[in-house]
Amino acid sequence: MGWLVTGGAGYIGAHVVRAFQAAGIEATVLDDLSSGISSFVPDGVPVVRASLLDRAAVREALHGIDGVVHVAGFKYAGVSVQRPLHTYEQNVSAMVILLQEMLEAGVDKLVFSSSAATFGVPDVDLVTETTATRPESPYGESKLIGEWLLADVGRANGLQHTSLRYFNVVGSGTPELYDASPHNLFPLVFDALVNGRTPKIFGTDYDTPDGTCVRDYIHVSDLAEAHVAAAQRLAAGQEIEPIYNLGSGEGSSVRQIMDTIREVTGIDFEPELHPRRPGDPDRIVATGELAARDLGWQMRHTLQQMVASAWEARQKAGDSYPG
Template sequence: MAWLVTGGAGYIGAHVVRAFQAEGIDVVVIDDLSSGHTGFVPDGVPFVQGSILDKDLLVRTFAEHPITGVVHVAGFKYAGVSVQRPLHTYEQNVTGMVLLLEAMQESGVENIVFSSSAAVYGTPDTDLVTEATPKNPQSPYGESKLIGEWLLRDQEVAAGLHHTSLRYFNVVGSGSRDLRDTSPHNLFPLVFDALIAGKTPRIYGDDYDTPDGTCVRDYIHVADLALSHVAAARRLEAGEPIEPVYNLGSGDGVSVRQIMDTVARVTGIDFDPEIAPRRPGDPARIVASGELAGRDLEWKMRHSLDDMVQSAWESRQAASA
């Protein structure tokens, strides 16, 4: 039996694929390559190039492979851009989920692990986010992820779907030198690209109510994240009790200044970040508890901030070699 990884040629999806392989579990990848890379798919892994908006393709994929469950990573993931492209965001993330669930139901596939997002919380008024923290998404992206969770809940009632959703904040690092974050919007690629171009990275605001004045966020290593996707899939397949949602959080977080200092130390490129004005809506601190996922999904922070930066930098350098 195999698991289908949607978006399996992307940064997070490719790490999920490798984690399944390391556990001896067969995988199939579907990806439209809008942000993924064929080179991220390992040799020997069946690769279907196409969109989850193509329901006929999904049904054929289920018919042609012995798929027992889905890890749904595919989607439009840029919160800021989603404000300018709401219809595109909903089509990719909501319509895509509907078509995927329809294809699963028609094909008799009952297990799904959903790559959700901490964007469902918006800007919470608490120092430590738990699964019970009120949901208040503040972008079409966050709204689309919350709707995805609702669809899973409703399909459980209607058709007996077995599911869980994993919410997380900032995914960084690399589990392999040939896999890297190529997003034009994420902090690590932006900082590395600036340094390589001889430019100075920016910090947006250094007067927040935090220990060093810069925003504190959850940063988690992509390889740790991938392992919990496998643990969730195993739990679903075994019919073991599972929560509908889990936060994959660090419990303490790191500041943007700490990241900049670590990048300078790890890369050997000495720089003093430029301080720019605050960005509207940026909260001082957002950190999530991973206690529930630690109980059920083997979740823990196996990598330090140095590990995260070092692995990400090595994969960035390997891409330029």
């Protein structure tokens, strides 16, 4: 018996699998490898290579499973605006199939890797679990619908569940695992530096101490451990909140990120400064107080450690890095 990690060959999912291993809990991976990387899955971990839209494969993957950590999904908020139907198919239709097959298999525990994109652009500086949700992309909407589905199935069928919302995930827990997203800040900056280009900052006139946007950045290993802690709490039958924010409470600015990358990599550069992009708020930071209370959540890595681990993984990837 063990837990199924959907998207377990991806950047976040592979860290979740390793966190389960560290906790002495068996894990199985379901991943179609559309963005996941097979080598990210540790040796000996069973893998079902299939999409969540493949009902028969989901049924097979759930055999002998205690619970599910649902990480798989289409995660590109900006692209989701151009591909709304694809986003809903991957994030909503797939969730429906997963829940239906879980009910059929008698699997009644699910930890949902949700997103702070459910908040959209909040009108408060510090986001809590009760902050209004106003997603501004099909991606954010699809994550919020996923949370609604869990709540509805919980009421109707007794599903035990929780959803973890978070902002920017960075760093690496082991050099073999790297973030290959073409849309995330760290990979974009590293890719520019590796290829002799100058990283860019969009907007220097925000109402923040240094004029650049402030966001939450959390280390992927801290995030993975929170998912496992939530799974353990569900398995123990302990009371659990339906939503937890995983945030720093303070955040870091884009300028701070650039300065730290310059320091860690030893590559001297001055970012290109460009006008702000529409819709980017000055500051979005979440408090993780509820998660600290119930899941032992804390920021165990400094910004320098986040950058250093991410840079080490990027360098180790070398020619195998996508693109």
